[in-house]
Amino acid sequence: MSGHEVSRRTFIQVSGGAGAGLVLGISLAGCRGPAIVTGSLDQEVLNAWIRIGTDESVTFLISESEMGQGIHTALSMLLAEELEVDWSRIRTEHSLTDRTLYGRQSTGGSTSIRTNHERLRIAGAAAREMLIAAAAARWGVQASECRADDGQVVHTASGRSLSYGSLAEEAALLPAPDDPPLKDPAVYRLVGRRMPRLDSPEKIDGSAVFGLDMSVPGMLTALVARPPAFGGSVGNFDASAALAVPGVRQVVEIPTGIVVAADGFWAARQGRDALTVEWDSGEFGDASDSSIRELCQKLADKGAVVTDKGDVAKAAAGAKTRIDAEYDAPFLAHATMEPMNCVAHVRADGCDIWTGTQAQTSAQDIAADITGLPLEQVRVHTLMLGGGFGRRSRNDFVAEAVHASKALGAPVKIVYTREDDMRAGSFRPVAYNRFSGAVDESGNPVAWEHRIVSPSIIRSIGGQLQNGVDPTSTENAGDLGYAIPNIHVTYADPELPVSVHFWRSVSNSQNIYLTECFLDELAAAGGRDPLELRLSLLGAHPRRARALRLAAEKAGWSERRADGRALGCAVAECFGSVVAQVAEVELVNGEVRVPRVVCAIDCGTIVNPDTIEAQVESGIVYGLSAALYGQISIENGGAVEGNFDRYPILRMRDMPEVETHIIAEGDPVGGIGEVGLPCIAPAVCNALFAITGEPIRRLPIGDRFKT
């Protein structure tokens, strides 16, 4: 959700029928004014955050997608804090998709807490004030004589009390306050404390419903045969053998390929295997990793300027030591454990979509576009997401399900096999980088030139570059944060037909690896300690320096390590937070081991420390898998790796001990879902550089040290 400014106004009150209770939502700035929506409180028509039943049940409707980051718990803490209800009574649901109530629904960019911090506190406080007002009216006293306490309104003087459930109906009829008082953070009971996740119980007994678990009456399960090369298309196909497979019902072509629809997954898979297709491989059909790299190399000198400060050429000419380097980062698949999937049911009078998406509003737009239905008739039901990491905001799986249901006249569940999922694109872009840097006699970097060539995500999702630059490709590369007097950074888009997308932490995942590793090369060239050099260059960024110092101290930076073991560090600022990591790395018989990672994170303000620790650890594992093994290679225009045998991810036995130190000194609240990731690759590579003297200029690390 993109920076909606929320002020304490413009409430939409939704009043229910008999026995319904209180439903409250807030509209967003820019939306129409207050509106009264009536109807029964059937969940299908709810548009709000808070529902209080006459049976004392408290349900929070969360517009953000729960994909493991703990957002339903964290946002519930904000609501419950102001509402004054007992934690054990709270249930959460994904809200329905409604842009008039929630604005654009999209979970990504580590924005959920930042976007919702204030508006959910207001929602909780407003509901509380309405309940107090209802009780005061019943007793014939002033609201100011009453207070809310643990699901009750109490009349302080007489000690009388009424439960929220018994007040809910009356409260729902009252006007919502414009400016409800918010609690002083000093008296918070929940926010800032370690609270158990609300979604854990259903995730440990198999009852949580994820997209792939959904089924509706009459539903067909379908697999799609897609062109093996990016930019390819269907030539001819023969469906007769597929249709002969028991359980296969229909075969139809949709824009992305050929749909084989059957009674269940296994029949659909057997049917798709039996399909005969001639593909038209298109212009990219001969492309390979080496042809892509050659193209990128040619474009390196033709990039648009991102940053130009001082005179790099002059500074380099007069410097003591100069280093030129080429750095490469590969395409990466998100590889969520739950592969992509979507159920769609297109009818003449409406369309329902059940899926785990990170972008509900765009899913609704896509379905309206394909079906020609008005937006109000497209209902997007969000289910649990078995991982997101950016992949589930692409909605290519939604478009396929809607096309398939429309063509087949039945509800359809599109399922991606692991191989489909891994080869479908939406990759973290490949990046070719040319660096040139120089240090003076004291080992201070005086020139920094960085030429980035990397496919544009903005172009891939249909947007426009800004003066030849895709800002999502240059995060933390254009503005380094280090006090280097002469900096020149350029960017070029090789315009490949491979679809690329937001991958956890976006281009921070490449750029922080690249810049933090090249900085270590300069440190070595100037005879400086990498930590000391960073601290000397971070005068303008005291939060970064503080986090780095803390991580280094906790990791024992100054203690000597045995041969074959070393520490590496990295620091970054992204998604509103600052993060520093020190990795301890061991090289034993050519095998890279990472026994320990120390992380300092400054996210300004803490909502749930338990979630922060889990997310930091999660980001480190995700980033470490990529650094050690992650690579999608291109051959004959298509992705080679299809499953975990060739695209390994970290396993339990390789998991480092992770130590997280949280800094929260009241700075603005920062994101946490992605910030754990970008520093791990450079921290590990810098440690390897310290051990071997060879910089790691290409990821993944792989088995390059094995003999």
Added chain:
Amino acid sequence: MPEYSLTVNGSHRRVDVPADTPLLWVLRDELELTGTKYGCGSGQCGSCTVLLDGSVTLACVLPIENVGDRAVQTIEGLSDDRSHPVQRAWLEVDVPQCGWCQPGQIMTAAALLAQHPDPTDEQIDEWMSPVLCRCGTYNRCRKAIHVAAQEGGR
């Protein structure tokens, strides 16, 4: 199509499916037991782990014709009320993130503890390493296994 009779979580079930249908899809598509998850379809990720007569088994690569009369236990059958020691430990440590891999982690941990009531870290590594978690819950899984071992039998 051939008919098979199975014992799943203590109940007898009959299904009519091709002989090569993996147990995973029988559970998910025929018996509506969707707690067992699909992650790779080729025995590489452990998301589909179930217990067959108590032994860890990857349901995605086991054709229904080879199940025989062995009793199948899935996450839904581990307890009726989340009271299995592993489930209680999982809640105490708050292990899950996205949750997709968790049934596989929990079933594997349950089998591990049945065999080794107080497992060493090496035994945990050996048993749990086949089960992938993209969200990185490994350290919490390990901690929860130790917690369950401590509270085992109670």
